[in-house]
Amino acid sequence: xxxxxxxxxxxxxxxxxxxxxxxxxxxxxxxxxxxxxxxxxxxxxxxxxxxxxxxxxxxxxxxxxxxxxxxxxxxxxxxxxxxxxxxxxxxxxxxxxxxxxxxxxxxxxxxx
Amino acid sequence: xxxxxxxxxxxxxxxxxxxxxxxxxxxxxxxxxxxxxxxxxxxxxxxxxxxxxxxxxxxxxxxxxxxxxxxxxxxxxxxxxxxxxxxxxxxxxxxxxxxxxxxxxxxxxxxx
Numbered sequence: 001x002x003x004x005x006x007x008x009x010x011x012x013x014x015x016x017x018x019x020x021x022x023x024x025x026x027x028x029x030x031x032x033x034x035x036x037x038x039x040x041x042x043x044x045x046x047x048x049x050x051x052x053x054x055x056x057x058x059x060x061x062x063x064x065x066x067x068x069x070x071x072x073x074x075x076x077x078x079x080x081x082x083x084x085x086x087x088x089x090x091x092x093x094x095x096x097x098x099x100x101x102x103x104x105x106x107x108x109x110x111x112x
Numbered sequence: 113x114x115x116x117x118x119x120x121x122x123x124x125x126x127x128x129x130x131x132x133x134x135x136x137x138x139x140x141x142x143x144x145x146x147x148x149x150x151x152x153x154x155x156x157x158x159x160x161x162x163x164x165x166x167x168x169x170x171x172x173x174x175x176x177x178x179x180x181x182x183x184x185x186x187x188x189x190x191x192x193x194x195x196x197x198x199x200x201x202x203x204x205x206x207x208x209x210x211x212x213x214x215x216x217x218x219x220x221x222x223x224x
Binding site: 034036041042043044045046049089097098099100101102103104105 | 116143145147154155156157160162167168170202204212213214215216217218
């Protein structure tokens with residue numbers, strides 16, 4: 001199967017601080033990007049998405065930034081809460097390919 | 113609104129056997145995608161179905177197959193199981209295949 005990485009980076013933040021999770025995507029033809037959150041024992045949960053014609057999109061407490069020049073995606077979580085502790089995955093797709101490639105994931109720990 | 117339902121939740125099989133996993137998408141969703149999740153390889157795309165047609169598949173051997181029924185429910189089958197097939201198998205449904213996807217809790221397959 002396609003391998004998007006073996007390592008799981010870890011980010012530890014204090015409750016109330018802002019978190020920034022970074023992701024490098026692989027395919028310059030990708031035009032649809034998604035962030036998912038996966039808690040232990042559960043399937044991934046959609047957080048926010050962005051299309052390649054945008055460079056920023058905001059949701060509730062979350063912001064996704066897209067830099068197509070360097071193929072970089074980031075997820076910013078404002079005022080991080082203990083309930084935000086999870087593994088976060090970025091995913092890329094090309095609209096019309098119906099195939100989504102996931103990044104390796106980043107584990108976020110929120111210290112109370 | 114019921115979420116994505118995967119059955120069974122847990123399964124133990126012996127090498128060489130075959131297994132069928134089931135996924136019932138959210139009502140109204142016609143796209144179903146399947147993923148394999150392992151600690152070493154992360155989340156890897158298996159295939160995507162829409163209106164009973166496979167529109168894309170990942171780089172998995174032919175032992176992995178799937179199908180979708182007219183009611184959008186989907187099954188995946190793995191034949192001649194190998195130890196390396198032990199994984200969490202996740203399915204996700206979406207309205208069209210490139211919009212917000214909703215994941216089930218997965219089927220944990222253990223091959224002994």
